[in-house]
Amino acid sequence: MGRSPCCEKAHTNKGAWSKEEDERLISYIRAHGEGGWRSLPKAAGLLRCGKSCRLRWINYLRPDLKRGNFTKEEDDVIIKLHSLLGNKWSLIAGRLAGRTDNEIKNYWNTHIKRKLLSRGMDPQTHRPINHPAAAKIDSTPPPPPKENNSSSADNTSTTTTTEEEENCGGGLDLDLDLCIGIPSHANKYRKKESFNLKSCYDFLR
DNA sequence: AAGGTTGACAACCGCCCCGGT
DNA sequence: CACCGGGGCGGTTGTCAACCT
Numbered sequence: 001m002g003r004s005p006c007c008e009k010a011h012t013n014k015g016a017w018s019k020e021e022d023e024r025l026i027s028y029i030r031a032h033g034e035g036g037w038r039s040l041p042k043a044a045g046l047l048r049c050g051k052s053c054r055l056r057w058i059n060y061l062r063p064d065l066k067r068g069n070f071t072k073e074e075d076d077v078i079i080k081l082h083s084l085l086g087n088k089w090s091l092i093a094g095r096l097a098g099r100t101d102n103e104i105k106n107y108w109n110t111h112i113k114r115k116l117l118s119r120g121m122d123p124q125t126h127r128p129i130n131h132p133a134a135a136k137i138d139s140t141p142p143p144p145p146k147e148n149n150s151s152s153a154d155n156t157s158t159t160t161t162t163e164e165e166e167n168c169g170g171g172l173d174l175d176l177d178l179c180i181g182i183p184s185h186a187n188k189y190r191k192k193e194s195f196n197l198k199s200c201y202d203f204l205r
Numbered sequence: 206a207a208g209g210t211t212g213a214c215a216a217c218c219g220c221c222c223c224g225g226t
Numbered sequence: 227c228a229c230c231g232g233g234g235c236g237g238t239t240g241t242c243a244a245c246c247t
Contacts, residue, residue, distance in 0.1 A: 038232060106214050
């Protein structure tokens, strides 16, 4: 049962990448472009899992990565988008040029989460910790955009319900004058959750 | 100075979705 | 229509450095 492993684990390296491995990966992708991750390691002469190569490239080696500390503006954008989208790191990353989902996820968990907690805010609900709504939801994240089933059909309604306020940062002093662009790589959400993203988009406008 | 604790972040894992067949 | 493989995502873990006692 279960899926076959994505690679032959017995013959793959794990852990930190060496300089030489990085260089191999970079030069291969420069020559052949991204994609074909499964076959890439062999073609590039790397003893790595294809997934590992992809992750290394996307999160660390890509030339357009910004690196360095997050600015106050980036902080604000992350908090606002998280209040709307929940833990949709790839979507949030799509709004921050040069930042990766992994980087944002780490930054959220190590910095912003703590910052919100120190302000007495629930990092999941974006509400005061002793707020009834926060207590009700407790540690569960704000419902991520879900498939448009019958019960959620009124999400497009122009009336602002209490639940919508909760999901979209209601009660916070947030400047929601944002425009969400759906990153090209977010296939997962483009189809499955486009409906609710659209509703958030409409809400933000 | 040494040992323990905490923070930061790179990397891995398991699952899900989509497209091709 | 069902199955399979590839790509992508979010959650979690591992490791190292900085800080504290």
